[in-house]
Amino acid sequence: MANYEKRLMRVLRYIHENPASDMSLDRLADEAAMSRFHWHRVFHAMTGETCAQAVRRVRLHKAACLLLLEDTRPEEISQAVGYDNPRSFGRAFASQYGASPAQFRKQGVHVAPLMTRKQGEGPMFPVTIRDEAPRVIAGVVHKGAYSQIGAAFEAFFATCQKNNLWPRIGNPVGIYFDNPEAVPEADLRSMAGAELRLDDVPEGLEGYAVAGGRYAVLTLRGPYELIPQAYEALFGKWLPESGEMPGDAPCFEMYLNNPMETPREDLLTEICLPLADKAEETA
Numbered sequence: 001m002a003n004y005e006k007r008l009m010r011v012l013r014y015i016h017e018n019p020a021s022d023m024s025l026d027r028l029a030d031e032a033a034m035s036r037f038h039w040h041r042v043f044h045a046m047t048g049e050t051c052a053q054a055v056r057r058v059r060l061h062k063a064a065c066l067l068l069l070e071d072t073r074p075e076e077i078s079q080a081v082g083y084d085n086p087r088s089f090g091r092a093f094a095s096q097y098g099a100s101p102a103q104f105r106k107q108g109v110h111v112a113p114l115m116t117r118k119q120g121e122g123p124m125f126p127v128t129i130r131d132e133a134p135r136v137i138a139g140v141v142h143k144g145a146y147s148q149i150g151a152a153f154e155a156f157f158a159t160c161q162k163n164n165l166w167p168r169i170g171n172p173v174g175i176y177f178d179n180p181e182a183v184p185e186a187d188l189r190s191m192a193g194a195e196l197r198l199d200d201v202p203e204g205l206e207g208y209a210v211a212g213g214r215y216a217v218l219t220l221r222g223p224y225e226l227i228p229q230a231y232e233a234l235f236g237k238w239l240p241e242s243g244e245m246p247g248d249a250p251c252f253e254m255y256l257n258n259p260m261e262t263p264r265e266d267l268l269t270e271i272c273l274p275l276a277d278k279a280e281e282t283a
């Protein structure tokens with residue numbers, strides 16, 4: 001746990017000390033020395049807030065302190081805490097503190113908003129580490145909200161039926177390439193497909209190579225609505241306590257039984273998180 005807390009505190013220190021600097025997820029992942037694919041999940045699972053929420057909270061707290069301790073104009077303070085547009089700063093500040101910067105300065109009282117920590121224990125899910133062979137996923141690419149990927153799976157299954165691919169594919173797989181914190185919902189990329197046991201990807205499908213190696217595999221028994229909680233448990237509890245570091249590749253989900261034939265409480269999903277080689281784990 002200490003190693004992950006060290007990374008977390010390093011990022012929070014960077015935000016506090018450099019409020020007007022680059023706060024992109026890639027930059028914060030670099031500060032944490034962690035894969036850009038997984039840093040946002042680790043941060044959210046450990047703190048209860050997204051990176052963007054933390055940046056906003058710290059910037060506005062810094063602005064509130066400057067308003068009370070200095071005579072600097074609000075327009076200059078907005079620049080100092082990373083807001084190029086004073087109007088955007090004013091709206092964000094009023095939303096956080098219930099008063100405009102000028103009104104807040106007149107009131108002269110400030111209570112710092114604290115980082116939101118997770119309270120209580122969430123559900124636990126079994127996690128094992130196993131070696132996976134390289135595989136090729138053939139599927140239909142989906143662009144847009146991840147919650148709408150069902151249409152891509154329908155298209156994938158229809159292509160399998162048309163081309164009699166059922167004997168040549170494995171369990172259905174979902175791959176989610178982008179971070180919803182950093183990518184607009186309309187531009188999110190994912191793939192609905194399955195492992196392909198052919199040399200060539202059939203027409204109408206696209207191929208994606210999944211690297212082999214060590215994976216942490218969380219097994220979820222229950223309805224798909226529990227998948228977000230499973231990710232929270234994997235990144236917020238198991239990963240920090242494991243001493244492992246995530247690899248620089250996206251997770252993928254494997255759906256082990258058919259939701260059309262299986263009761264919701266018996267659905268089995270594996271969330272597969274690539275792990276870094278031991279030589280790559282030093283921060």
